[in-house]
Amino acid sequence: MLYFLFFMKERFAEFYSMLALDRRNSAWSRQDTFLHRYEELLSEVKEIKESLDNKDDENFKEEVGDALWDLLFLMVMAEEKGIFTAKEVIEGAIAKLKRRKPWIFTGKKLSIDEEVKRWTEVKKLEKESNS
Amino acid sequence: MLYFLFFMKERFAEFYSMLALDRRNSAWSRQDTFLHRYEELLSEVKEIKESLDNKDDENFKEEVGDALWDLLFLMVMAEEKGIFTAKEVIEGAIAKLKRRKPWIFTGKKLSIDEEVKRWTEVKKLEKESNS
Numbered sequence A, B: 001m002l003y004f005l006f007f008m009k010e011r012f013a014e015f016y017s018m019l020a021l022d023r024r025n026s027a028w029s030r031q032d033t034f035l036h037r038y039e040e041l042l043s044e045v046k047e048i049k050e051s052l053d054n055k056d057d058e059n060f061k062e063e064v065g066d067a068l069w070d071l072l073f074l075m076v077m078a079e080e081k082g083i084f085t086a087k088e089v090i091e092g093a094i095a096k097l098k099r100r101k102p103w104i105f106t107g108k109k110l111s112i113d114e115e116v117k118r119w120t121e122v123k124k125l126e127k128e129s130n131s
Helices: A002-025 A034-053 A057-080 A086-100 A112-130 B002-025 B034-053 B057-080 B086-100 B112-130
Strands: none
Touching: A002 A057, A002 B002, A002 B086, A034 A057, A034 B034, A034 B057, A057 A086, A057 B034, A057 B057, A057 B086, A086 A112, A086 B002, A086 B057, B002 B057, B034 B057, B057 B086, B086 B112
């Protein structure tokens, strides 16, 4: 797993920098907007469902890749406009997983009911502290 | 950009390995299925649209992170079941971007019409070679 991760993250960084290049060097990509790319993402995500319904593993892999492409492109655009960086997106998601499911890091076994209860409690606390 | 990428890819690898841990250590996550997680992903993607409509940048960042979470979790599950790896997903997407838009790497400037024309031609050739 760790061995795989090493190569995977390098390809991830490569893909992200290629999409930044696409945004910079392609007039077609330069005219793109958040809303338009969101529509593309939504369409690619629905194609994941089709691949699952068709039990087409090769297509499943491709559609997950297409959805990742559009999701990362939204991040490239947000980064360009100074709204947020991809690093901030990932750090936010990491922090949320740590807050919502701390027991997965300790190996403590909880029942599904207990997991859902604790998750919901933390989510409620988060909403209260944001309002 | 390159400086940012270095840290971003490390956090990406960290997040991916945390999701693999979640899949392994959480009974709630262990019972998850591709179809159920797809529904979660679809719902998170639609929340991206809401954040854009509300012009809520902080929420936009969070929803992009939530969508990334579900998309990566699908990859974790596929990797566990031996269907494909995240590395293969990313390599497939990189190869597609290189095939479909080779000019972005040379700095050659094309009109949008010419870009769409070339993209469509390559896509057509791909479909013919797959059938």
